[in-house]
Amino acid sequence: MIELTVDAAGLARSRFAVSPLHEVVATLLPWGMHPAPDADPWVARARRVLRRAQLPLLSELALDAGGYVPDFLSPHPVEPSPGIEDELERVRRTPPERVLDELRALRDGRPRNGLAGCELPAGVRRSMARGGAHVARQAAEELRRYWELAFAPHWEAAKSTLDAEVDRCAGVLARQGAAALFNSLHPCIRWADGTLRVESRYRITLPVPLVVVVPSLVAPQPAVSVDPTRDGARPPMLVHPVRDRALADTLTPAAPTTETAQLLGPTRAALLAALARPTSTAQLAARHFLSPATVSYHLGVLHRAGLVTRTRSGRSVLYRRTPSGSRLARGR
Structure with a gap:
């Protein structure tokens, strides 16, 4: 259980943010390995990109490490809607010692907080040997490539859904107050008597100055990013899954039917199935x-x-299915 003690002033300072980089890094966490059936549709696709693309550091941290992804990969948003380039620059400029500290925590664990250690993959060890600044630069470059391949084509629609969730929360806050707001986020998040409790396998109790609340299309369950070694100097980031999953229908390409694949060939059938919305050649290629x-x-x-x-x-040419193409893609 994670317990965060927040006084009235801290509640007043707490804020929401929509973070593109958080959505990228969230697919590196353990839940991305076996996405829940109702998880956002880009999780499985992103993991396929991670396995096939040349992203050695991210791949080893996500696929071969022990389940804790270092926090420096997902810096706390400093504004309500940061751009991906600004967030990547913050990763690149992470203090080298902090990078190495978090990788050592992955190796050694933090038993007091319920975090078990694990053997670091060989590629991570080699990057560490070149220094924390090198690791930060490599991570930023790989995160950019991962973003471009797996997320950029969908971000406009995804951000609209996340912004709508922030607007919903703002309405609850204005009409019912902060306690009702936190209790509306997820059944595993509860606010009572000045303490915010989040169900978790980790054990952390901290007084905090404020909470940064980040809605997510990727996370299937709440999560809290904290730094228990710094006495709450960096505010915790509370991640909660959005309630509205309607975006799944617009981001998930319909699977081509067997008949369509036989008629058009598997490649053309898959491309036709992906064209429910206007899409460029470059996006389809990626x-x-x-x-x-x-x-x-x-x-x-x-x-x-x-x-x-x-x-x-x-400068782009956008393709989209015609009505007859849609009927064929659905096997009708």
């Missing part, structure tokens, strides 16, 4: 691990068959 030239060829065939439309948006 999602399906194809070259842009290959995607352009198949889209040309689908366009000539009247199954997709194409429109220009700035």
